Amino acid sequence: MTKAAKPLPKALLPTWEKEWEPSLACWSSHLRLSKPRFCLTNKDEKAQGLTQSFAMIRLTDHAVVISLKQVAERNLGEFPRQILAHEIGHHVLTPADLTDNAKLQARTRAGLPGREQFAPYVANLYADILINDRLQRSAGLDMAEVFRALNRNAVKSRGKGTPGSLWSLYLLIYEFLWALPPGDLAGNRAYSDDRLRVDGDLGARLARVYSRDWLGGAGRFAALCLPHLMADTPKKKTPELPPWLDALKAGAGSSAPDGLTDLEPEEIGGARHPANDPSITGLDLGDTAEPGDGAGQTDTGGTGSTYRPPSEYTELMQALGVELSAEELIMKYYREKALPHLIPFPKRRVFKAVDPVPEGVEPWDPSSPLADVDWIESLIRSPLPIPGVTTVQRTYGEQSGFEPEDQPVDLYVGVDCSGSMTNPKIDLSYPVLASVIMTLSALRAGARAMVCLSGEHPGSPNYSRYAETPGFVRQTKTVLTTLTNYLGSGSAYGVGRLKAAFLDPDAPHETDRPTHILIITDLDIFMMLDGTKGGWSIAERAVAKAGAGGTMVLHAEANSNPSQTEQLRGIGYDVFHVQNWEDVVAFAREFSRTLFQGQGAGAKHGR
Template structure:
């Protein structure tokens, strides 16, 4: 174990392989199996952890493969994962997704293929620009007759102009030679844009994991010993900003068709998180997904603009009347006018006028949002739900302007979930929005009845997102008259009410027509995608136009 101290001294030199300005916490050496298990290092002699940007090293396995004399090669490689490829959790997530597209039925190997792909870029950089002995590291690990391992090693032989069988076992066949040549071109063509080659690389790797009868081949031990990014995201929250991913291919473009940009579903996003070792609850994953989807659409929510109180402005002086309070006399001005003060003759007082205040008080309108979650609605945890997305866009926009939001997800009778009143906690709001019942349809009238017995301190806008099932607001059996309860809520809220409804025949639904006549703004849509356009129009009508009118009139 004497090599450990030498490796620690080489840490700064390893950082400088990438830049004089790179700063990372020194590598952590693990001296036993129990330490490796605690830190999450399994199978490989080295690994990275994106949570704390740490490099982990197994002392026992470094000795096993006799790698004690290669500190710069191994430390430089692990640092490369942090600063070069992938660099961060988002880039890792994108590579995981692109590899998954090319590896149907091999989802368990996605992280492995991504790891190997990243290693090619890092090792080639260290070999070409820093002249390190990267090939000797693989010679220490040893050769293998496995076809995939030979394809991988042959790629290095071509990249570094090494004689055949320097790293490979036996003579490689024409298919391996062809595949290695293609990958070699990728590494050289996309050194700073490796996402472009991920789909093609994974597609090339795909056949190596199948036997002639279609049975999948298990990954071999030699490969597992070099995998250092399998659980790179362990302990981290789900990544952000990857709801849409650009897919490019130079070789297998026909398999992608005309679709270049792929829109991830919640299921895709969850699979990516699992592949990176992120141990998050499904509610946290879906929360992150819908927040990211909503962010590009966020706009200000309706709010009232109230001018501040008028301000006094000094206009001059006037003669002080003896009947006025004594404290109103401006003694300085009176003495300037006459050194002899004669009350009522030489004394003066200040005269004030009024001017409009430049202050404008913002009075946000709170949002009371009801989202239908009956069996006719999509499950937001498995596929993209435009109801959930529209609710997220409007709710987050409301929070931006200081509004409080109550969200209610409803389905059958007494089957609903609501936030703990009107709140400003976006995570709690989105966790309610991303839930799912999938049952019958019965609007929760008791929430309208209980919530609007008294006039709220701030005005509220009541927004319904549903379909024909909204008619249960009037048609259900309830101890009190449903229409009077709804009317009272709308009048007490004072901020208006809107219903965006998927209706196949908007004019043929008498109940919906009645709701429109009773004061509700009805927005019929043909499909759920129309909710995004509704979200924009909703804010344009209620906020942007009113703000322009206010500025013009003032």
């Protein structure tokens, strides 16, 4: 008996195209999506970016991509509605959009300590279970038959080898969900393994309990999969997974979703094993809850903190397929953290010429606005106006007046970047975040900003480093690139940087642009002022030359170094003490709101 020949991809195309509308109707008769991209050749797959699967979705353009070439090779041609409806489900149910896709990945990563790199695979399996269960029960589609076909293909490619533990668990969950005969999908091995059988039952319960709160169940599903994933990946190699991983690169592209710099309350607390979840087991654990069930856990590395560290944020974005460099992701992280705190930067009033004075006429060109034509002068020259020849327009000069105009105060920010400071690429650096808040507020108001990172030793140039913007700039990217750099050298901010910025002959500061100097450092600044030749004089002359006052933010107790603190105030600097670096963010917000507004530049408000 000869085997039936596999259909050619092109022969499948009419049937699959015809099934698109009925597949949409499986979710809603009002649903509209762009038609799927069918790939008939390897070239088509490459053009669409289709790898590791015969189907995929893209959330960036809400696309569904199907390789009919692979469908034919895997003998899946008879399941167009099941496969198309499944892909549509990723756009309708989960993950649906870029932000929820990122949250799904984050919740999954929390449940896979030590195996976070496999979060995209586990998240894909979890979403598939929810979608397939909905289609099997509510839309009347035989999704089980698709997996029987996939199993037959897997046996051919694997031979007599044993399927992986995670793959067996995945199929066993479907058997429990759909009350299939034991071993129908997962094989007899699954029922001879007590751990697999119990976890399969828990996974099926989880899918039903969290079917309408799928984000809430993601961490629990990951915790359920973790021991099986570890068994399959003793050397952290990719485990055996189905050829239907259609959402691995759903969020790939140059757009990084917002809202991921902070941890959600459920992200860590929700990464508990389903056996410890009363809503799944039906048991009231009460005071008998075991360690690891999520009770008493904090949201991140610090007690009670709710931010996602920059290093973890970068890993998450890269796992999503965001096509930005690590440096660009760090800049986006701090900018997003700063946005809630931004306010218009304070402005000071100056007197400027505002009264226009007529001075004469000049030829009017047809490319200029018609309203600029001085018709009286033009008609005096010729009763028959010829555009560009006899037409003229009035010119105006300016007369000094006394109407005040707001002019933003430029900002110079010096940040201590010595070895005692946090690397902003690894963990959240509050001095950097505060600097971003203040500089972006300045740029938003039309001011210019100069940023300098400095980690220096007095009189020891070999141990001194600094990085700064090329003078006072208006470019946000230039400012953020400098602020998110890290030096980790020296002991304090170098006073010599003020000399270079304000006092040297080629200093970038312009005398007609009032500038406020703000330095964020610690008590080592006094060692720098004392140890640098003419250090106190440099600081005093710089703030006088800047013309809009200065501020020193010191990480220290309020009564530390009282005599030197008073000396700083005496030469023109307000002094603010912050006992915890977290407090510098509140200072940055308050600084931008009140330090200048209604009081004028250079007002004394130290504490």
